[in-house]
Amino acid sequence: MGAPAAPVPGTPDRHDPAQAAIAAGLDPARMPRHVGVIMDGNGRWAERQGRERIDGHRRGVEAVRTVVTESVRLAIPRVTLYAFSSENWSRPRREVDFLMLLLADFLRSEEPTLHANRVRLEAIGRLDRLPAEVQYELDRVRAATAHYDRNILSLALSYGGRDELVDACRRIASQVAAGELAAAAIDAATIQANLYTPEAADLDVVIRTAGELRLSNFLPWQAVYAEYVVTEVLWPDFGVTAYHDCLRDFQGRERRFGGL
Ligand code: IPE
Ligand code: IPE
Ligand code: MG
Numbered sequence: 001m002g003a004p005a006a007p008v009p010g011t012p013d014r015h016d017p018a019q020a021a022i023a024a025g026l027d028p029a030r031m032p033r034h035v036g037v038i039m040d041g042n043g044r045w046a047e048r049q050g051r052e053r054i055d056g057h058r059r060g061v062e063a064v065r066t067v068v069t070e071s072v073r074l075a076i077p078r079v080t081l082y083a084f085s086s087e088n089w090s091r092p093r094r095e096v097d098f099l100m101l102l103l104a105d106f107l108r109s110e111e112p113t114l115h116a117n118r119v120r121l122e123a124i125g126r127l128d129r130l131p132a133e134v135q136y137e138l139d140r141v142r143a144a145t146a147h148y149d150r151n152i153l154s155l156a157l158s159y160g161g162r163d164e165l166v167d168a169c170r171r172i173a174s175q176v177a178a179g180e181l182a183a184a185a186i187d188a189a190t191i192q193a194n195l196y197t198p199e200a201a202d203l204d205v206v207i208r209t210a211g212e213l214r215l216s217n218f219l220p221w222q223a224v225y226a227e228y229v230v231t232e233v234l235w236p237d238f239g240v241t242a243y244h245d246c247l248r249d250f251q252g253r254e255r256r257f258g259g260l
Pocket of ligand 2: 038085
C-alpha cells in the first residue's frame with residue numbers, strides 16, 4: 001500500500017471539484033451545467049475611479065480569468081461570457097477599436113491559462129464582422145484547444161440573440177427550399193439543431209454584474225428556464241467570492257420547469 005499514487009502532472013485531477021464546491025458552501029450535486037455571464041459595469045468602474053472607460057475594460061480581463069479557472073475548479077462544464085453584443089457595435093469608434101484590440105490581446109495572453117486548465121475555447125456570434133486579426137486569433141486558439149472536452153469557455157462576440165435566431169431561420173429555410181425538410185416537421189429540436197452551438201445545454205443560470213435587470217439580447221432561446229442572479233458588483237471587481245455568492249444564490253432557487 002504505502003503512499004497514495006502521485007498525481008499525474010498536467011491533469012486537473014490533482015484536486016477534487018466536489019471538495020472545492022463544499023469548501024465554497026456549494027452542493028457539488030447541484031452545480032450548473034451551463035453558466036452564462038453578462039459582464040457589465042466596466043465603464044462605471046472606470047468612472048468611479050476617475051479613469052477612462054477603456055481602463056475598466058482592461059481590468060475586466062482579470063475577472064474573466066478568475067471565472068474561467070474557478071469554473072474548472074468547480075467542474076462547471078460550460079461557461080458562456082457575453083463579451084461584445086451586436087448592439088455594442090454602435091458605441092464610439094474609439095471604444096469599439098479598443099475592445100477589439102483587447103480581445104486579440106486576451107486571446108494571445110490567456111491561451112496558456114486555457115491549456116493549463118484544459119479548457120476548450122468556442123465563440124458564438126456574427127464572427128465575420130470581427131476584425132481580421134481577432135478572427136485569426138480566435139481560429140488559432142479554438143483549433144489549439146479543440147481537443148479538450150471537459151470544460152468549455154464560450155465567448156459571445158458580436159453576438160445577438162435575435163441574430164442567432166435569424167441565422168437559424170435562414171438555415172432551416174434553405175433546408176426546406178432544398179426539399180430536405182418539410183415545413184410541418186419544424187419543431188423546437190430543429191431550431192436547437194441550427195443554433196450556433198446546438199450541443200450546448202440550456203443555461204441553468206445567468207449572472208449579470210452591475211445591477212441591471214435585463215437580458216440585453218443574451219441567449220434568449222437557451223435562457224428560457226435559466227435562473228437570473230444579479231449582483232451590484234461591477235465586472236472588474238468580480239472575484240472568486242462574488243462568483244461563489246452568485247452560485248449559492250442559484251442553488252437556493254427552487255426550479256419547477258412548469259411542473260408542480
Ligand atoms: C461591459 O461594460 C462591457 C461591454 C459591454 C463590452 P460596459 O462597457 O457596458 O460598462 P457600463 O455598463 O457602461 O458601466
Ligand atoms: C450587455 O451589456 C453586453 C455585454 C455585457 C457584452 P450592455 O452594457 O451593452 O447592455 P445594456 O446596453 O446596458 O443593455
Ligand atoms: Mg453596460
